[in-house]
Amino acid sequence: MARRIVVLNGPNLNLLGTREPHIYGTGTLADVEALCTERAAAHGLEVSCLQSNHEGELVAALQEAGADPEVVGVVLNAAAYTHTSVALLDAIKATGVRVVEVHLSNPHAREPFRHTSFISPVAEMVVAGAGPRGYGYAIDHLAATGG
Numbered sequence: 001m002a003r004r005i006v007v008l009n010g011p012n013l014n015l016l017g018t019r020e021p022h023i024y025g026t027g028t029l030a031d032v033e034a035l036c037t038e039r040a041a042a043h044g045l046e047v048s049c050l051q052s053n054h055e056g057e058l059v060a061a062l063q064e065a066g067a068d069p070e071v072v073g074v075v076l077n078a079a080a081y082t083h084t085s086v087a088l089l090d091a092i093k094a095t096g097v098r099v100v101e102v103h104l105s106n107p108h109a110r111e112p113f114r115h116t117s118f119i120s121p122v123a124e125m126v127v128a129g130a131g132p133r134g135y136g137y138a139i140d141h142l143a144a145t146g147g
């Protein structure tokens with residue numbers, strides 16, 4: 001398989017399009033994944049996408065990405081697990097996989113419990129509040145610095 005970027009989306013992001021559209025917009029997860037595929041292709045990279053509502057599946061995906069020399073890095077929107085998951089933090093630390101943290105909304109402009117991120121301390125870059133375009137920026141960064 002060609003060099004690739006792994007795009008991981010966490011809980012409830014399968015509901016994009018109908019989920020609180022005033023916050024997350026009307027684009028679907030399929031739209032986000034299509035944007036990622038297109039953006040990566042522009043850099044000559046492939047993309048593997050996974051959405052999961054289960055923390056352990058996201059941990060496993062990070063471990064797999066970290067063990068695969070063909071993976072340039074991970075674009076991670078851990079959704080609510082951003083604010084709770086020591087397991088995701090540990091998986092990133094344990095594997096040393098490059099991660100760009102992405103949020104559609106800007107969590108810092110929202111409820112206080114969203115102001116803490118367990119991912120940010122180990123993320124190379126954080127993109128928040130740019131909507132789906134943020135995934136593209138994350139891919140541009142990974143491609144520019146390691147693609």
Ligand code: DQA
Pocket residue numbers: 011012013077078079080081082102103104105106107114
């Ligand atoms: C989110 C922000 C999180 O606080 C929230 O739990 C999500 C989505 C975002 O993309 O803006 O599910 O990660």
